[in-house]
Amino acid sequence: MDLIANPSLGFSHALEIKNILFCFVGVLLGTAIGVLPGLGPLATISMLLPLTYALDPISSLIMLAGIYYGAQYGGSTAAILVNLPGESSSVVTAIDGYKMAQQGRAGAALAIAALASVFAGTVSTGVVAAFSPILSNVASSFGSTEYFSLMVLGLVAAVILAHGSLLKAICMVLVGLILGCIGVDASSGSYRFTFGFLELSSGLEFVALAMGMFAFADIISTVAEKTGSGPAIHKITSLWPNKKEFDAAAPAAVRGTLIGSVLGVLPGGGAALASFAAYTLEKRVSREPRKFGNGAVEGVAGPEAANNAAAQTSFIPMLTLGLPSNGVMALMMGAMMINNISPGPQVMTTNPDLFWALIASMWVGNVLLVVLNLPMVGLWVKLITIPYKVLYPAILMFCVVGLYSIQNQTFEIYIAAIFGFVGYLLVRMKCEPAPLLLGFILGPMLEENLRRTLQLSRGDPWIFVTHPISAGILLVALALLLVTVLPQIRNKREEVFSEAE
Amino acid sequence: MNASSQFSRRRFTAVVVAMSVAALAGFSAPAMAQSKYPTRPVTIILPFGTGGVSDIAARLISEKLEDSLGQRFLVDNQPGAGGAVATQKAFKGDKEGYTLLNMGNSATIRRTLMPNQKPDQITDFQPISPVAEFGLVVVASPQSGIESVQDLVKKAKANPGKINIGSVAVGSTQHLSSLLFATVAGIKVEIVTYNSTPELMGAVARGEVDVALEIVSGAMSPIKTKQVKLIATTRSKRSPVYPDTPTVEESGVAPFDVSSWNSYVAPKGVPDQVKQKLNAEIQRIIDQPDIREKMLSFGMEPFHGGPDVVSQRIQADVAKWESVIKASGMPIEQ
Known part of the structure; x- marks a missing residue:
């Protein structure tokens, strides 16, 4: 009975004109900031956090949530059309989406991304509503030991995901791990590699690093290679995918939704990891892996479905346990606390209206996003016809505004500038920045969980194998690694990538 | 005509x-x-990001200050580098009372951990007014079977080095309080650090660590939902949030009086009249029923007194944490 009563309570709030309006504002803002590289949901939500003092909690949370999942939609547009992932979760979408655009299938790629996102959004809304208690149990049973193993798996996946030379990919992951060491060491409190910069004591800012490596580096290489002309504009012949594309995209979207829903629930997982994982999965299950990196429809549909699903299911641990799985969720918790609601399992019983209204609004928001995205794809395309000399300074400006807004400091802008140059060099050396970023994100978590686990086991490393879940995850990682490194498969892999280039 | x-x-x-x-x-x-102060907007610089309880408290108070003093009181979040970013910005601000800095207990810890950090919140700033004080709580994991501080001490003495106490970052109030607790109780424990309060509370709930010391606000929700068991509060007097819970001292581990606090300070040179005006206003505001109630709802108590109260508190806490840090052998940044 609750299965009907609860969602209908939610919809009764979410469908109030006022809340539909706030939901619309949220997803519109989210799409816009998703399209624009630089401004992320984290920066936008923190900028809008003061608004929640004035609004009632339901409306403000609906709007803030809309920004987050709306950004997943918008992020793919920029990734497909200009190869500038607006969000870290759209990085993999750019690989095949941009290739599709170069092949004249920009419209189809955009439509597939939007449809896969809508599908994932709708399904994961149902997942949040139905499986909140069950899924949060899964996540809450994970301790430091399991997290360490999960991070190992993530790093192995980062290597497999990379194009080209396996050795270069491993090197990039290692560079990422080293960059992740910067800042205060959590176990002793001493400063590592800060070179006297106070700003570095809490580590390199991820947004600055990512923005430098992707947005800045890309602008440098474009300017270096082309002179005067605008960005490669790919004619949009049809907004609709053809039957072949649709048939390939549909199962990929289903798989992406599943993997995204699971990974979104895990703390530290979230949208970015989900899209990486979905891309790897698509490459694995595909009968023609050589298509990947070369305009594979599945490489757009899978990750796009996954990041949207993960963006929504990452609300589960925050709403049911009071554990934020990422920075955005931490801000959402802050917004709830401003309104005197302490996040945790009791929210479902003490504030059922808020809990279910938020979930219902996610579905409403997904419908709004279709209306907002598909007909307006033409408008986003117009954004791309703006010549380089206008567009790139504008992108740089938005990036700089976004960078400054992270901590109200110019330091992040310098960091992004430095990594813009580094990123450009890496591109010239055919080293991919994506494994570096993943190493950077997962490295600190890997280290903390490793040291914590060993502290808890009083120095006994066998704990990773004697804990069944941890052992299982490590086995999967080992299997993946073997599959990639085995000479026979390795040769085949390199063959695939050399053909792709 | x-x-x-x-x-x-x-x-x-x-x-x-x-x-x-x-x-x-x-x-x-x-x-x-x-006497006309303030004639232009005042900035309150916070060494942490938006959303936390201290941020919420600062915003509640600044709103009231705007109402009563008729000028904007801007809250400027400057997180990073354990407060050094905010300190530097505040130090560059004016000395007429238009730049205030939210100083917390952590500055008294950094005095010993990073003695050469400039500018220093203690020597380069002057206290304006105490604002809020918040105790810590000792919570135990339901799996540990620990129901009281007495249980904890008994268990730790029977199994030396086996008990895990969870804490957030090394050098935090929570971490040093855990060290102090172990010293005063005369027990040998392992202190395991976590990145954030939610992670720490999750670890206690799962039973990964046996007990944890945490600021009241961070533990309120898991205590309410019985994910963790509240066994003691850390001040000498009982907490107004949990009046039925014994203090650590009542439970036989004494002397142990630990709390964290927030005060407003400003770069040295603020005229006395301005200082008195701000102090009086802030003291009036923290006793207003609506503010008091809101602050209590996230575990904050009003911190009464003039600038001298802040000075005394700083002195006492610097001495307290210095002895804990020196005894623990933690690395000191030169």
């Missing part, structure tokens, strides 16, 4: 009066400026 000349004479008088008032005002400008 007649009316018109009368009018112009009146206008002339008005102009003269206005001019002399203006001259007078100009003449006594410094005195006027102080």
